[in-house]
Amino acid sequence: MTGSKNNPGPTGKALGLLKEVIALHGKPFHPETISKKTGVPVANLYRYLNSFLEARLLIHPARGEYLPHPSFLSLLSTLTSKEVLDRVIRPKLERLVRILPTTLHFGVLESEMVTYLIKVSPKGQMLFTKENMQLEAYCSSIGKVLLAAMQDADIKIYLEGDSFPALTRYTITDPERIKAEILKTRQRGYGIDDREIHEDLFCLAVPVVSTLGETIGAISAASNLGDLLAKDIDLTLKELRAVAKNVGSVF
Amino acid sequence: MTGSKNNPGPTGKALGLLKEVIALHGKPFHPETISKKTGVPVANLYRYLNSFLEARLLIHPARGEYLPHPSFLSLLSTLTSKEVLDRVIRPKLERLVRILPTTLHFGVLESEMVTYLIKVSPKGQMLFTKENMQLEAYCSSIGKVLLAAMQDADIKIYLEGDSFPALTRYTITDPERIKAEILKTRQRGYGIDDREIHEDLFCLAVPVVSTLGETIGAISAASNLGDLLAKDIDLTLKELRAVAKNVGSVF
DNA sequence: TAGCTATTCTCATTAATTGGGAATAACCTC
DNA sequence: GAGGTTATTCCCAATTAATGAGAATAGCTA
Structure with missing residues (x-):
């Protein structure tokens, strides 16, 4: 039974974006494209991305490129x-x-x-x-x-x-x-x-x-x-x- | 340069909890323990968890047990x-x-x-x-x-x-x-x-x-x-x- | 069935997210 | 190096959602 009514947690849109970015597999990240696809305004895209970077879930090696953080991958690689x-x-x-x-x-x-x-x-x-x-x-x-x-x-x-x-x-x-x-x-x-x-x-x-x-x-x-x-x-x-x-x- | 000043995104505590839960590797999830360890009030723990469940990042197979969602693991397994x-x-x-x-x-x-x-x-x-x-x-x-x-x-x-x-x-x-x-x-x-x-x-x-x-x-x-x-x-x-x-x- | 504990609920208060557009900064090409 | 392109940040006030403590509930185990 997920999804409480009166007590929402942090927005799920940010988490959807996380998966979206991971699914890119490092292919170029086009803000406008992603924004249109997910319905998340551009300004928010970057807010979310920065949250993920701070949490060390993603890395940002270059302009327009986001990848899963190696430490996060290692954490998950212990389980299939x-x-x-x-x-x-x-x-x-x-x-x-x-x-x-x-x-x-x-x-x-x-x-x-x-x-x-x-x-x-x-x-x-x-x-x-x-x-x-x-x-x-x-x-x-x-x-x-x-x-x-x-x-x-x-x-x-x-x-x-x-x-x-x-x-x-x-x-x-x-x-x-x-x-x-x-x-x-x-x-x-x-x-x-x-x-x-x-x-x-x-x-x-x-x-x-x-x-x-x-x-x-x-x-x-x-x-x-x-x-x-x-x-x-x-x-x-x-x-x-x-x-x-x-x-x-x-x- | 992560961490904008004026425009915070979704709270990083939730994301820290995600990693915390994953790191448990399915070992029992004790709300009080995790709450004390992470400084997140118990009520919020569950709000975050529910967000992760809804986003299909985690599954909840039994009381006190949270695991990474298989589909999420598959998504990440394509990259090491x-x-x-x-x-x-x-x-x-x-x-x-x-x-x-x-x-x-x-x-x-x-x-x-x-x-x-x-x-x-x-x-x-x-x-x-x-x-x-x-x-x-x-x-x-x-x-x-x-x-x-x-x-x-x-x-x-x-x-x-x-x-x-x-x-x-x-x-x-x-x-x-x-x-x-x-x-x-x-x-x-x-x-x-x-x-x-x-x-x-x-x-x-x-x-x-x-x-x-x-x-x-x-x-x-x-x-x-x-x-x-x-x-x-x-x-x-x-x-x-x-x-x-x-x-x-x-x- | 009892007892333990994980999980949800309630509710007012507070603080953070939101979004559009302008400004900036980083990269690429010539 | 300069110019053009586009990713990224910044600004703002209004809105909305998150917060947290404790009580209530529900699910498991013996």
């Missing part, structure tokens, strides 16, 4: 975005696994492949996946969810660019059918992998959506084919969705 | 502190090399070794050094300057911890004499390497000091022994100091 995701999401999956005894994954899309950042298994259950492993997106439940969250144009590029080998006899390999599967995934809001990666594996996945509506990853529950009865699917989805919503609200 | 140093300092060395035809280096201390981040040579001059190369600190001019900037206690640790092999017959290897050399370097404000790394090499180095007084690195001028006449030493030092001062004022 993946580590933050891990810290936030892992405990929630560990709580979930106690009431939903399936192997849980959290994965993100990286250059058209799914990276499994987190794996949490119930006692005794073994699965071939490993953390930081990359798998094809088109045949995994997490991958389907993440593909479904992409722009149509990007999906098109994905379908045209890759080849889609079959990992089992159930793998969908025809681009047209993959596209249909992605659209179906988008429409129903969750992804299914039914023996498409492994003959004995059934997975369900739901997206993790940030407060801004971006899909930042997906959570999946995997189990051996026999374990997950049809009547459990609704329950599994319900629990997955609850955690995904809870996780997403943080970002 | 070394790259920023490079961008700022290299052009200044390239300008200097035209009037001071010696090989110029900028180096920093990393785990008791000197890392040569930047090398700029005049046409035709060859030197064995390479960028990103690491060399021993005790026998290089940059190293001596950086050691001289350390706390006495840390110098003591350095002298006790390492062994000091001789690279030439001029290398100072006795810890007591190294210590004396460091103190001499500190006192006169510049470092000399007279054939201690290489039989044919003579170097001068001066510290790069930030606006807060921290020594963030050193700049050296290296030349083959015959090239640098005694009467040139003063000129070289003068030019090195000018650039070092100019560079340091950015940070």
Whole structure:
């Protein structure tokens, strides 16, 4: 719950400018352009910039050039975005696994492949996946969810660019059918992998959506084919969705 | 020249808090402790925090826990502190090399070794050094300057911890004499390497000091022994100091 | 459920930010 | 070195937002 009503803090425009400047990556800073883009009057631009310089968040090596301060970069370099995701999401999956005894994954899309950042298994259950492993997106439940969250144009590029080998006899390999599967995934809001990666594996996945509506990853529950009865699917989805919503609200 | 008089921007206390929170690395955030440490009243702590949450600079995954927002980390991860140093300092060395035809280096201390981040040579001059190369600190001019900037206690640790092999017959290897050399370097404000790394090499180095007084690195001028006449030493030092001062004022 | 503590709220007072445009200063080119 | 360009600072009064202490609340843990 951010954004108190009666007690505003310092203006957010200044902080937006900070990100704007960082995103420039040292490319020339044109006051008029930035002013128009952000709606911040020129006079204020420089007031903000000076605040950032004083706070040693930025440096100002030359006219029209602003860069992140090396000491600030060092401070942040001790933590990566993946580590933050891990810290936030892992405990929630560990709580979930106690009431939903399936192997849980959290994965993100990286250059058209799914990276499994987190794996949490119930006692005794073994699965071939490993953390930081990359798998094809088109045949995994997490991958389907993440593909479904992409722009149509990007999906098109994905379908045209890759080849889609079959990992089992159930793998969908025809681009047209993959596209249909992605659209179906988008429409129903969750992804299914039914023996498409492994003959004995059934997975369900739901997206993790940030407060801004971006899909930042997906959570999946995997189990051996026999374990997950049809009547459990609704329950599994319900629990997955609850955690995904809870996780997403943080970002 | 930061810090305008008549036109203050948004308060710097909020920005100080941002760095404070990031430096916590997700360790529990105790409002009373932070309030006492930073002098910011508790009510304001939360106002600032909420601003940072709204700006998506921080996330708030749990009570008493604040972490950098992954998207913010990603934004910054495209730039490293070394790259920023490079961008700022290299052009200044390239300008200097035209009037001071010696090989110029900028180096920093990393785990008791000197890392040569930047090398700029005049046409035709060859030197064995390479960028990103690491060399021993005790026998290089940059190293001596950086050691001289350390706390006495840390110098003591350095002298006790390492062994000091001789690279030439001029290398100072006795810890007591190294210590004396460091103190001499500190006192006169510049470092000399007279054939201690290489039989044919003579170097001068001066510290790069930030606006807060921290020594963030050193700049050296290296030349083959015959090239640098005694009467040139003063000129070289003068030019090195000018650039070092100019560079340091950015940070 | 109780107990601890992080977090928000209230409200009047105070102090800082705001913004447009003119003035300045730094850089680049000739 | 001089001139032109543009980033940066300055000026001002009106407006608006920040401030701070303590009470109230809400969320976690045992």
